[in-house]
Amino acid sequence: MKYFRLIWKNAWRKKIRTSLTILSVFVAFLLFALLSAIGFAFRGGVDVADAERLIIIDKVSLINPLPMSYMNRVAATDGVESVTHASWFGGYYQEPRNQFGQFPVDPQSYFDMYPEFKMPAEQFEAFKRNRTGAVVGQELAKTYGWKVGDQIPIQATIWTKADGGRTWEFQLEGIFSTDDPRGSTALMLFQYDYFEEARAFAKGTVGWYILRVAKGADPIQVAKAIDLQFANSPNETETSTEAAFAQSFTKQFGNIALIVTLILGAVFFTLLLVSGNTMSQSVREKIPELAVLKTLGFGDRTVLGIVLSESILIMLLGGLLGLGTGWLFVQGLAKGMAAFLPGVYLSPAALAGGVAMMIGAGILAGIFPALKAMRLSIIEALARS
Amino acid sequence: MSEILARLEGVSRIYQKGKEKVEVLHELNLEIPKGDFIAIMGPSGSGKTTLLNLLGGLDKPTAGTVTVGGAELSAMSNSQLSHWRSTNVGFIFQFYNLLPVLTALRNVELPLLLTDFNSKERVKRASIALDIVGLADRAKHYPRELSGGQEQRVAIARAIVSDPSLLLCDEPTGDLDRETADEILRLLQVLNREHGKTIVMVTHDAQAADYANRTLHCDKGTLEAKEAA
Known part of the structure; x- marks a missing residue:
């Protein structure tokens, strides 16, 4: 700490140059924050996945429904504690751009399966009692300003009603939330019984099953047993962990992680060139002063540390500013995109990773100039000055 | 007989310049008593600064031994x-070599950063050093806000702040006008006589050398006494 003043003053010797370098670091980490948060949204399901929940889908494709008759057979499989199901509804509210997830479910078994979703008991009871009732997540209710008791018409894009209508009317009976800041609540759940009765086709099917593995049972063995059970049937199954399911779902949008990594890689490579050049210039200009410090008794390692610290300081200044601004942006982005892209979230892990990257980039950018300063010959440097 | 602070015995210093070897100092012997004030004169390239570097531990001899304290x-x-x-x-240079980003006080404090003194103690000691050189009122000024003479006084304060027994001055008045140079030399004399500092000063200026107790002439890598003070 006693060298901080010296390091700080040295860093600001050329104010414009340092400001521009900090600006480039700021932009890099702002991008890092935004892309991390968006990347998180795309793999959000993977991060909040419960290792004890398995998902059963049709082996051919996620969009092929599974027979409702599988429910009891899955429930009877060894190692299965409980089962529920869900289906993709794919409608929109008022305008096609207002799209979000809607799922017909069995209220009791679904909420038992997802204890992280919390809702007042009286609202849940009202939901169970009302065949055309629906519940929505807090994020969604906030986005559209919905209150309990509202009528919500949803336009179907897949599921026409038996009477030919495409408008499904629901009464909002409850609003649920989640304690997990990473989990999204931008979804709507309604009664499967109403869906089953009113839809025009594919009756007796569900989109997928969700099961909880019994304590002590091996999820891999349970998955194998289920898939074996339905082998050679018209609807063969593929059972995977919730994380694997979320991952395969995300891949439908392309390899987001790779895209994010490539963009960030290019940004940080450029950043290293810019800041490395700045540090090299800075050390070149300070050679006589570094020689004086060494003359006064500052050891080689101390000089190395001072130069490296300056580089890390510049990275931290720009980086923390960028990450902080990014965090503020993400708060707004998460609200604005809650319905379209739920789960936009800058996780503590991403923040910690960002700080680690600042320090790493500071070391990389500063190490060669710092080594040059460390190896500086006092006599040659003083003679030159 | 005075106690010897520094002793050079059979010191040679040879530099390799390309394929050529240049002997700057040749089997030099010198004893510097504690509390002495020596001026070293001689033409450029005669080895004066090399001698100073060896005494200050900035360079090592090719042959011989250098013992200080x-x-x-x-x-x-x-x-x-x-x-x-x-x-x-403590080192005092011709062009002061202060750090432009630090105030006078913080420049003087620099050598104390290498000690275990806390911030308050460092500032106290740096302030005393500035007071000794008569610049207590310029503590918060940056080098660019000081005259050449004042800058050199700050450099002297930096050289004495950790209370070394030996001060090495390389052309300390080479960049100053006569009047200011005399002020600096008088200050060095005070440090020598009243504070007991041993001073070795390299200079081209015969008038500056007059302030020393004795003058040595350096030429072609050897030393000889020029005159007694």
Whole structure:
């Protein structure tokens, strides 16, 4: 700490140059924050996945429904504690751009399966009692300003009603939330019984099953047993962990992680060139002063540390500013995109990773100039000055 | 007989310049008593600054030994020399070599950063050093806000702040007008006479050398006494 003043003053010797370098670091980490948060949204399901929940889908494709008759057979499989199901509804509210997830479910078994979703008991009871009732997540209710008791018409894009209508009317009976800041609540759940009765086709099917593995049972063995059970049937199954399911779902949008990594890689490579050049210039200009410090008794390692610290300081200044601004942006982005892209979230892990990257980039950018300063010959440097 | 602070025995310094070897100092012997004030004169390239560098532990002899305050510098590693310099020797340069980003007080404080003193103690000691050189009222000024003479006074304060026994001055008045140069030389004299500092000063200026107790002439790598003070 006693060298901080010296390091700080040295860093600001050329104010414009340092400001521009900090600006480039700021932009890099702002991008890092935004892309991390968006990347998180795309793999959000993977991060909040419960290792004890398995998902059963049709082996051919996620969009092929599974027979409702599988429910009891899955429930009877060894190692299965409980089962529920869900289906993709794919409608929109008022305008096609207002799209979000809607799922017909069995209220009791679904909420038992997802204890992280919390809702007042009286609202849940009202939901169970009302065949055309629906519940929505807090994020969604906030986005559209919905209150309990509202009528919500949803336009179907897949599921026409038996009477030919495409408008499904629901009464909002409850609003649920989640304690997990990473989990999204931008979804709507309604009664499967109403869906089953009113839809025009594919009756007796569900989109997928969700099961909880019994304590002590091996999820891999349970998955194998289920898939074996339905082998050679018209609807063969593929059972995977919730994380694997979320991952395969995300891949439908392309390899987001790779895209994010490539963009960030290019940004940080450029950043290293810019800041490395700045540090090299800075050390070149300070050679006589570094020689004086060494003359006064500052050891080689101390000089190395001072130069490296300056580089890390510049990275931290720009980086923390960028990450902080990014965090503020993400708060707004998460609200604005809650319905379209739920789960936009800058996780503590991403923040910690960002700080680690600042320090790493500071070391990389500063190490060669710092080594040059460390190896500086006092006599040659003083003679030159 | 006065106690010897520094001793050079059979010291040679040879530099390799390309394929050529240049002998700057040749089997030089010198004893510097504690409390002495020596001026070293001589033409450019005669080895004056090399001698100063050897005494200050900035360079090592090709042959011979350099002993200062009982420590044999020629046998020390670079890190040992760094530590030794921080407490035993103060340097004063022709062009002051202050750090432009720090105030006078913070420049003087620099050598104390290498000690265990806390911030308050460092500032106190740096303030005393500035007071000794008559610049207590310029503590918060940056080097660009000071005259050449004032800058050199700050450099002297920096050299004495950790209370070294030996001060090495390389053309300390070379960049100053006569009047200011005399002020600086009088200050060095005070440090020598009243504070007991041993001073070795390299200079081209005969008038500056008059302030020293004795003058040595350096030429072609050897030393000889020029005149007694």
